[in-house]
Amino acid sequence: MTWQGKLTDRTASIFRGNQMKLKLVNIQKAKISTAAFVKAFCHHRLIELDATAVHADLPIPDIISGLCGNSWIQQNLRCLLLDSASIPRDSRLLSFGQLTGLRILSVFNVSFHSEDLADVSQLPKLESLDISNTLVTNISALLTCKDRLKSLTMHYLKCLTMSKSQILAVIRELKCLLHLDISDHRQLKSDLAFYLLQQKDILPNIVSLDISGGSYITDGAVELFIRQRPAMQFVGLLATDAGYSDFFTTKQGLRVAGGVSMSQISEALSRYKNRSCFMQEALYRLFTETFSMQVTMPALLKLVAIGMRNHPLDLPVQFTASACALNLTRQGLARGMPVRLLSEVTCLLFKALKNFPHCQQLQKNCLLSLTNSRILVDVPFDRYDAAKFVMRWLCKHENPKMQTMAVSVISILALQLSPEEATQLQEELFIAVKELLAIVKQKTTENLDDVTLLFTLKALWNLTDESPAACKHFIENQGLAIFIHVLETFSESAIQSKVLGLLNNVAEVRALSSELMAEGVVKHVSSLLQSKEMEVSYFAAGVIAHLTSDSQPWRSRGLQRSALLQDLYATVQNWPSSTCKMMALVTYRSFKAFFPLLGNFSQPEVQLWALWAMYHVCSKNPSKYCKMLVEEEGLQLLCDVRERSGADPQAQQIAASILDDFRMHFLNYRSPPLC
Numbered sequence: 001m002t003w004q005g006k007l008t009d010r011t012a013s014i015f016r017g018n019q020m021k022l023k024l025v026n027i028q029k030a031k032i033s034t035a036a037f038v039k040a041f042c043h044h045r046l047i048e049l050d051a052t053a054v055h056a057d058l059p060i061p062d063i064i065s066g067l068c069g070n071s072w073i074q075q076n077l078r079c080l081l082l083d084s085a086s087i088p089r090d091s092r093l094l095s096f097g098q099l100t101g102l103r104i105l106s107v108f109n110v111s112f113h114s115e116d117l118a119d120v121s122q123l124p125k126l127e128s129l130d131i132s133n134t135l136v137t138n139i140s141a142l143l144t145c146k147d148r149l150k151s152l153t154m155h156y157l158k159c160l161t162m163s164k165s166q167i168l169a170v171i172r173e174l175k176c177l178l179h180l181d182i183s184d185h186r187q188l189k190s191d192l193a194f195y196l197l198q199q200k201d202i203l204p205n206i207v208s209l210d211i212s213g214g215s216y217i218t219d220g221a222v223e224l225f226i227r228q229r230p231a232m233q234f235v236g237l238l239a240t241d242a243g244y245s246d247f248f249t250t251k252q253g254l255r256v257a258g259g260v261s262m263s264q265i266s267e268a269l270s271r272y273k274n275r276s277c278f279m280q281e282a283l284y285r286l287f288t289e290t291f292s293m294q295v296t297m298p299a300l301l302k303l304v305a306i307g308m309r310n311h312p313l314d315l316p317v318q319f320t321a322s323a324c325a326l327n328l329t330r331q332g333l334a335r336g337m338p339v340r341l342l343s344e345v346t347c348l349l350f351k352a353l354k355n356f357p358h359c360q361q362l363q364k365n366c367l368l369s370l371t372n373s374r375i376l377v378d379v380p381f382d383r384y385d386a387a388k389f390v391m392r393w394l395c396k397h398e399n400p401k402m403q404t405m406a407v408s409v410i411s412i413l414a415l416q417l418s419p420e421e422a423t424q425l426q427e428e429l430f431i432a433v434k435e436l437l438a439i440v441k442q443k444t445t446e447n448l449d450d451v452t453l454l455f456t457l458k459a460l461w462n463l464t465d466e467s468p469a470a471c472k473h474f475i476e477n478q479g480l481a482i483f484i485h486v487l488e489t490f491s492e493s494a495i496q497s498k499v500l501g502l503l504n505n506v507a508e509v510r511a512l513s514s515e516l517m518a519e520g521v522v523k524h525v526s527s528l529l530q531s532k533e534m535e536v537s538y539f540a541a542g543v544i545a546h547l548t549s550d551s552q553p554w555r556s557r558g559l560q561r562s563a564l565l566q567d568l569y570a571t572v573q574n575w576p577s578s579t580c581k582m583m584a585l586v587t588y589r590s591f592k593a594f595f596p597l598l599g600n601f602s603q604p605e606v607q608l609w610a611l612w613a614m615y616h617v618c619s620k621n622p623s624k625y626c627k628m629l630v631e632e633e634g635l636q637l638l639c640d641v642r643e644r645s646g647a648d649p650q651a652q653q654i655a656a657s658i659l660d661d662f663r664m665h666f667l668n669y670r671s672p673p674l675c
Contacts, residue, residue: 002030009036024048031055034062035164042066048079056086060110068098076101083108083130083274095343096120106130108153108274117141127151131179135530137161139170146173153181155210155275156187164195167457172202182209186239189215200228210236212257212268212278217492219245226251239281240267262300267302276314283320290327294337301328301345308348315359316350322365325349325438334374342374346381350552353389364402369408377412384421385411391428395435400452406435407455414462415589422467429463431474436460441482444489457486457498464505466589471506475515488526493533500539501529508511508545508593514553516543526564529571537571538586542613545567545606549597569605572612573650586617588625591634594641598637604648607641614638618662635659635666637675 001007007030015022028038029052035056039047051063053665060082067073069079077099083106087094092299094116096105105123107116112134120126121144131139132155139162142149152174160167171180180203195212196202198221203209206229211217217240226232226247236257237243243258257271258264265286272278283304290300302325311317325345334342349366357361370376370386392412394406404436410432414422422429436456443453460479464470474480483499491495503525507513528540543586544564554561566621597610614634618625641647641655659666659675 002026002028012036012040012539014040015044016220020044020109023044026050027054028052029054031057033057033251034059034066037063038066038069042059042070042073045072046077050079050081051085052081053084058090059086059088061087061091063155064095064099074098074100078102079104079515081106082110085340086284086337087111087112090165092154097122100124102126104128106153108132110134112136114138114141118144120291121145125146129153132156132554133158135159140258142170143173147176148298149174150176151179152177153179153210155181155183155375156185156188156277162193162300168196168199168202169190173194175204177203178205179210180206181207181208181236182214183210183212183236183278184214186213186215186281188213190331191215193217194221197225199253202228205231207231208234208565210234210237210271212236212240214240215432217242218245219247223247226254231428236271237264238272238278238285262289265289266300266303269300269307273303273306273310274483276317279311280314280316280320281305283324285318286324287327290324293327293330293333296333297328297467298337298341301325301341302336304328305341305345307350308345308352312351313355314506315356315362318356318358319362319365322349322352322362322369327367327370329369329375333564336375339379342379343381345369346375346379350385350389362366363389364394367405367409371405376409383413383416384424387417387421387507388425388428391432393424393614395431403439404452404455405453407439407459410436411455411459411462414459415465415587419466428471429467429470432649433460433470433479434477436463437477437479437482438476440486442556444482444486447489449490449492449495454494454498457495457502459506461498461502464502467505468509470508471512474502475512480515480521482519484520484524487528489659493531495537496531497533497535497539500525504539504542504546510550513547513550517548517553517557520621522547522560522564525568530658534575535586539574541571541609542566545597545609546593549600549603549606565603565605568609572605572608575612586613586620588617589626591625591628591632595632595634595637596603598634598641601644604651607651608654611638611641611658615654615658615661618665622662622665626662627669630666630669635670643675668675 001011007027008031012032014413016039022041023046025046028050031436034053036215063082067077080099080102097119100123102123105120105126108130112131114137117131117136117139118141120129121141126145128147128151128152129149132153136157137159173565182192182196194216195213208572219242222235222237222242223245226235233253236256238258243256243260245266246252248256255267256264257268259268259281265282268278268282270288272282304321307317308321329337329342346369349369352362353366365388370390370650374391390406390409416642439456440453443450460474464474470622486495486499503516507516525543526539531537531540545568548561548564551561591614594610594614600606638655638659642652642659
């Protein structure tokens with residue numbers, strides 16, 4: 001519940017009473033009040049509580065007070081994690097002393113003072129303590145628990161007023177220590193670790209030593225220290241000058257968190273997932289190591305995702321992580337990644353965009369990740385947010401390479417938006433259509449039929465699909481004149497089919513179809529009816545079918561309409577009865593625009609085109625389009641064509657073929673009879 005953000009005062013109430021027997025409770029980052037916490041959790045026999053970064057509505061004094069209200073918890077709570085939790089300014093000494101069973105305590109990044117340390121050091125069973133980034137000025141109180149303390153973490157103790165010799169004197173007395181962490185921020189140039197490594201009579205039982213970020217640390221000094229303590233299993237050397245010696249790769253059983261090799265970087269990302277300074281350093285090292293990565297590494301991408309999730313408001317972490325994510329998923333690497341992991345990373349990228357809307361390089365990395373076909377097609381993420389981002393990006397940036405990527409992404413995202421989502425994107429849609437038309441106009445003027453032009457035409461085609469608003473924007477921004485110029489300039493079938501595909505979308509909108517009846521438009525479209533390229537001929541026929549299906553606008557041009565209908569009929573009759581392999585571009589979100597054509601028995605020419613089109617797509621993808629026909633109640637229209645006396649024989653034949661050839665598919669979605 002905590003992980004999904006579902007733990008609130010209301011939902012926590014299910015843990016009241018005795019129906020459940022909770023032992024381990026994790027309320028990390030939860031927004032929960034003191035009253036709800038006490039009523040929901042403090043009557044259970046808790047052994048561990050993780051309240052890391054819990055909301056300020058539940059401050060540390062209230063947590064301790066609630067726990068101490070249960071005598072069983074006082075004696076038996078073993079682990080308490082309070083990292084980054086809040087303490088009111090007027091609070092006095094924190095009363096940890098009553099939690100006598102406590103073995104593990106972490107107060108990383110908390111307003112925890114030397115007086116609090118003195119209180120905690122009295123705990124009779126304390127074995128592990130993390131006082132990193134606290135306000136402790138003197139650690140001498142640790143001598144009180146020197147015979148039982150096994151793990152001490154004091155990363156970035158910025159307020160210490162003791163001299164190095166005084167600090168080392170205290171550490172020397174902690175002979176039971178198995179783990180010591182005195183890592184620091186690199187920019188502080190702490191040399192405590194340098195002096196620690198010179199000591200021979202210190203930390204005899206140490207197994208794990210973290211000195212990442214320390215100054216003046218050399219391979220020789222670290223190697224000598226470890227050789228004198230052969231039981232050591234871990235050393236932290238990230239952001240130091242050490243870690244390059246072969247010793248660190250050949251020493252059996254030794255793990256190193258550093259930046260020299262992939263194994264060191266992986267260890268660093270795993271160890272320092274809650275420390276932004278080291279996370280940033282490890283991610284930077286990972287970026288340089290994976291720049292030409294050719295092996296799929298899901299475990300590394302998972303560590304990158306953890307870093308992004310744990311530090312959402314840290315720009316250097318988010319920026320570097322986005323670059324690492326690109327390296328780990330570029331080209332074919334994404335194919336070997338789990339979809340769920342790719343989804344998580346993509347969602348984290350968009351979260352970073354919202355938190356840092358003015359970081360252009362972060363935006364660029366996000367756009368680059370979206371150009372990955374595996375992510376764009378197979379991975380679940382918020383397409384609406386993605387479309388909004390890419391459309392806005394397109395309007396702000398003129399870099400040709402980025403422009404090409406943006407329009408390629410839009411061309412695919414446009415088809416993945418629901419009509420409701422497209423409606424909500426009115427402002428972005430208007431700007432995008434205008435910007436895309438400007439690109440088409442520029443490319444046409446330059447007579448440049450490059451990949452950007454093709455992507456842009458496809459993007460406009462897909463944006464106007466089932467979108468009357470986008471079609472209207474197209475007309476209002478002189479789209480017709482620009483597209484006529486395209487047809488006059490280029491004769492490539494790939495360009496012609498995309499232009500005609502968009503004109504089909506406009507023709508389907510009754511309120512706009514009259515705009516296409518301009519002499520220049522009809523002339524160019526009708527001339528392409530006879531194209532040898534099947535797709536070009538098909539889309540040209542679609543435009544003519546929609547335009548001529550209504551006789552009203554043609555009252556003064558009846559002869560021209562009759563001629564167009566004759567040409568349309570002759571063209572469709574000459575098409576192959578079996579589906580054409582070259583018709584790969586033809587896809588539909590709905591058949592509803594076809595239904596008025598199917599019902600137009602006075603114009604069998606338009607019926608014929610609609611029926612041929614429906615048979616073709618049903619043959620290509622029967623599971624998709626047969627289901628669509630059933631759900632949109634199009635079967636009855638097909639039955640009407642087949643059974644209507646006086647209907648065109650060829651139209652009846654195609655309608656019968658659809659009903660018969662795909663009968664079993666239709667029966668998957670409705671009970672017989674079909675008609």
